[in-house]
Amino acid sequence: MNKEVVSLAKYLAASRVEFALSEMNQYLSKKYDERDLYTLLKPHFYDLDILCGTDYKCHRLVKRPLPVDDAIIGELEDSFKNQGLPSGIERLVESYIERSCGKNWHTGKTAELIRKNIVKQKEEYWKGRPRYPKIRTISYLLYHFPVYFCQFQYLLLDLFKNGLLTTKMSILDAGSGPGTITLSTIDFLRRLLDIYSKRNMDVKLNIRIDSIEKSGENIYCYNELTSLYLSNLLLENASITINEPVHSPIEIAKVPKDEDLIIFSYVLTEMSAAPSERADVVDRIASGSKNPTVIIIEPAELVNSKALRITQHALIKKGFNIFNPCTLIWGIGCSGDNCWSFEEPGNIQVPGFMKKIARTEDSYKYINTDMKFSSVILRKDGVTEHAYRAKGKFVRLVNLKRHIEKRINIVASVMSGNLGDEKTFVFKVCDATTSVPCYAVLPSYHINDGNKAILEAGYGDIVEIYGTLIRENKAFSSYNLLITRSTAIRPVDQT
Ligand SMILES: C[S@@+](CC[C@H](N)C(=O)[O-])C[C@H]1O[C@@H](n2cnc3c(N)ncnc32)[C@H](O)[C@@H]1O
Structure with missing residues (x-):
């Protein structure tokens, strides 16, 4: 009997945007209470692509992204x-x-x-x-x-x-x-x-x-x-x-x-x-x-x-x-x-x-x-949160060794919160070219309107950093990218 109810609901859902459970009795071999029909159909709502309300009206549901603004x-x-x-x-x-x-x-x-x-x-x-x-x-x-x-x-x-x-x-x-x-x-x-x-x-x-x-x-x-x-x-x-x-x-x-x-x-x-x-x-x-x-x-x-x-x-x-x-x-x-x-x-x-x-x-x-x-x-479909790709004017992090004690431009994702303290802000940065850890280091006395974007970046957000001074931290086998008041940081378009 359940089968008859489910296949009728399937048919009705395919042919109309909305139907009332009470209508189903016109076509069923046995009469049902609306409440019983609701209970019978409830476990099948997902597969039937329908949603029936407490008013016993059923709506066809279409799969689409949830509205967002x-x-x-x-x-x-x-x-x-x-x-x-x-x-x-x-x-x-x-x-x-x-x-x-x-x-x-x-x-x-x-x-x-x-x-x-x-x-x-x-x-x-x-x-x-x-x-x-x-x-x-x-x-x-x-x-x-x-x-x-x-x-x-x-x-x-x-x-x-x-x-x-x-x-x-x-x-x-x-x-x-x-x-x-x-x-x-x-x-x-x-x-x-x-x-x-x-x-x-x-x-x-x-x-x-x-x-x-x-x-x-x-x-x-x-x-x-x-x-x-x-x-x-x-x-x-x-x-x-x-x-x-x-x-x-x-x-x-x-x-x-x-x-x-x-x-x-x-x-x-x-x-x-x-x-x-x-x-x-x-x-x-x-x-x-x-x-x-x-x-x-x-x-x-x-x-x-x-x-x-x-x-x-x-x-x-x-x-x-x-x-x-x-x-x-x-x-x-x-x-x-x-x-x-x-x-x-x-x-x-x-x-x-x-x-x-x-x-x-x-x-x-x-x-x-x-x-x-x-x-x-x-x-699996190639969709990424950030589609950004770097173009020529930046140095890849894998090449930092050649630029120690020089000021260069880099572009990277911010991959941590502040790992330092209120005096010295430290953020892990990554451009996926190296497994050597790289950190952007911003002493608080250097913070200004031109470089504060790194403090506001969310996890995974991308920033372009212009004029950062590269230092090697041999003790930790890592690189520090010193952000000074002359360094400019620009968040990139998040698309
Ligand atoms: C740390 S709890 C995490 C529970 C829950 N996902 C959460 O985030 O709170 C790990 C759970 O995974 C289950 N678990 C561990 N190894 C598993 C396995 N190989 N197959 C199925 N469940 C497993 C454990 O029994 C436990 O319930």
Whole structure:
């Protein structure tokens, strides 16, 4: 019977832009209540390309980039200021912790046990051997989840600004843990739908979220958090289907089909495969999708961050291209060797539950608010965030040796926040021609209108630097590009 309902809905959706569920009874062999038809069809909205509302009217949805303009971006960016977990997510996580560990989870022996596990999880993580028994899912939620949830929205914002988020999207959360990326994505789309609705823009979304995860405890938590969150969310203009997680190591999971977005957030580092071989895992998972946007996020710390660039390079050899953060300014790619680069969008507000577990000696051990991560966004169609290519008047960074103690012009992407202090600003810069680290160094007493653009550049933004003095830093096997008051810096057109 379901089959008859689904195929009729398919037919109606193909022949009209809109139809009412009540109309279906004219053609069905059995009469249905509108509510029953709605429930029967709901799991099929994604494949049928329809969205039916609580008024039981169904609309045909067309896949197109989500509308974006400067005002919408401004409003979204404002909503990220003083970023923290949205109150609904905070309540959801805390009530999961309460259900798992009791109402007084933040006091006495239970709190001690959780704290011990937060510390242990950090140690295991750096040794590359994390485990996820139930208590570690709790410690993960308390310590890691908030920052990872918030920082992912910066990457979504990048995709949104560049037209890579669409009205119909299938999303794969690979190594989904307790649901960080899934929940963060839904929250991002909720914010966006709020903005559209305030502007009376009729934008409808059809989203399917799949996930793969090898830990049963994390799958349990994922199911609890995502289903409760979805059931409390009243989104008139969106159909969001979250499929049952695939319980398997990613390496051997069935290859998913037609994903638009594939996210590996803090999962590749947990694999025993060497960094270059992790590319095989990513490539295999992406092989069932036509042109997916693949996002890989790893810790900002030296070893894991450098490993990501090796994986990234191996993926380029397999036919992927970098959307961001790296721009091949001279049209040639780097080797991915010796590249330590990460983004630091700032701190999040301390969530209430984190404050509770940190009410003890050494409270700093339990507070984690610093957004700091290494990431890459990959495509297969050659689309890049910055299409800029350098022309003759600049020296390539690979040739700096010949220009020591000379003033030259260079063009490079800014690949870090300030690595120095308020007296001396230091930014990693890269033009993809060398694996020798290069840093733009700007003493604060040299800052003026002509060179301050480097202070305002975002991560991955490109700047032309005219008249920088080249110094070799032998102790660190690197080059410093000294910016003085006579150096001019110009941000390049971001297209
Ligand atoms: C650090 S957590 C990250 C969770 C989530 N993606 C996030 O960003 O918060 C890593 C997760 O990946 C899972 N994982 C690690 N290796 C895996 C593998 N080979 N296959 C499937 N899941 C894996 C772990 O069980 C854990 O849930």
